[in-house]
Amino acid sequence: MYLVVGGANQGKLAWARRQFNLADGEIADGAQIDVTPGELPDLAEYRALCGLHLLLARLSGVDADGWAAWLEHLAARPGFVVICDEVGAGLVPIDRAGREQRELTGRACCRLAAQAEGVWRVFCGIAQQIK
Amino acid sequence: MLALVLGGAASGKSEYAEQLAVSLSPRRYYIATMQADDAESERRINRHRQMRAGKGFNTVERALDLAGLDLADPGASALLECASTLVGNELSLPGGAGENTAAAIMAGIEHLLAGGLDLVVVSNDVFGAGAAATPEMRAYLRELGRLNCQIAAAADCVVEVCCGLPIYHKGKAEDFCR
Structure with a gap:
């Protein structure tokens, strides 16, 4: 699995499409794909x-074990590409849900990065390989 | 030796900084700065306690006035976690340094270094989410931004942690490890 992170609107997806030769139909959109509560x-x-990060915000009713297993499965898929916004570099959100969401996103990325074959951080469209 | 470890929330910076402090010396202090004022901060503190368990840290609690902490122990390492909480404390708690926050905390860091400690300071990158909405938030960003720059200028190494992975901005912390 390859992980691509960076701030919002930094050109992560465009870079990943080129780098990994991804066609539109091969990319699941975390904001759009169907999700069922509890799954x-x-x-x-x-x-x-x-x-x-958008997919994580749309999911509900999943316990910690379910999460861990799902992330393990993703992390173990050779060549699969995960793209995620870095969302932890702001002031602490006032609402609890906001705090939990960025905690979840950050921990998920740490977990994926630990097992990834490669990790890149994209800044202004320029990718820096950090693993 | 002074190392600054920076990262966003849930970036893996604490785990990295702990590992660094462990590798620097067999004698280790942990300077805890967070006051437990609700169930959520209690949970955070407990999570960090569990992470540290068995790693041989002597915990020292210090929410304010770092310069008043006497911890001279040449050759030992200390992990200060974290500068961003100290800034919030100094700005908002009674008896805090107020508008002299950054300078007061930096004086505390210099005091610890003068005591012969190898110091690892954890701080937060909170500057990537646009403008602050209130004067309090602006003051917080100003003092923490100032402090991060001052620590970085004095530091032997500055490491940013992203997804648990180090990005070296100045020096290489591992070169100082035993």
């Missing part, structure tokens, strides 16, 4: 997931 999406038909 985690099966991404078997895709080669990439963009907007992991």
Whole structure:
């Protein structure tokens, strides 16, 4: 699995499309794909997931074990590309849900990065390989 | 030796900084800065306690006035966690340094270094989410931004942690490890 992170609107997806030769239909959109409460999406038909942070915000009713297993499964898919916004570099959100959401996103990225074959951080469209 | 470890929320910076402090010396202090005022901060503190358990840290609690902390122990390492909480404390708690926050905390860091400690300071990158909405938030960003720059200028190494991975901005912390 490859992980691509960076701030919002930094050109992560455009870079990843070129780098990994991804076609539109091969990329699951975290903001759009169907989600069912209590379930985690099966991404078997895709080669990439963009907007992991958006997908995490749409999921509900999943316990910690379910999470861990889903992340393990993603992390173990050779060549699969996960694209996620870095959302932890602001002031602490006033609302509890906002705090929990960025905690979840950050921990998910740490977990994926630990097992990734490669990790890139995209800044102004320029990718820096950090693993 | 002074190292600054920076990162966003849930970036893996604490785990990295802990590992660094462990590698720097067999004698270790942990300077805890957070006051437990609700269930959520209690949970955070407990999570960090569990992470540290068994790593041989002597915990020292210090929410204010770092310069008043006497911890001279040449050759030992100390992990200060974290500068961003100290800034919030100095700005908002009774008896805090107020508008002299950054200078007061920097004086505390210099005091600890003068005591012969190898110091690892954890701080937060909170500057990537646009403008602050209130004067209090602006003061917080100003003092923490100032302090981060002052620590970085004095530091032997500045490491940013992203997804648990180090990005070296100045020096290489691992070169100082035993």
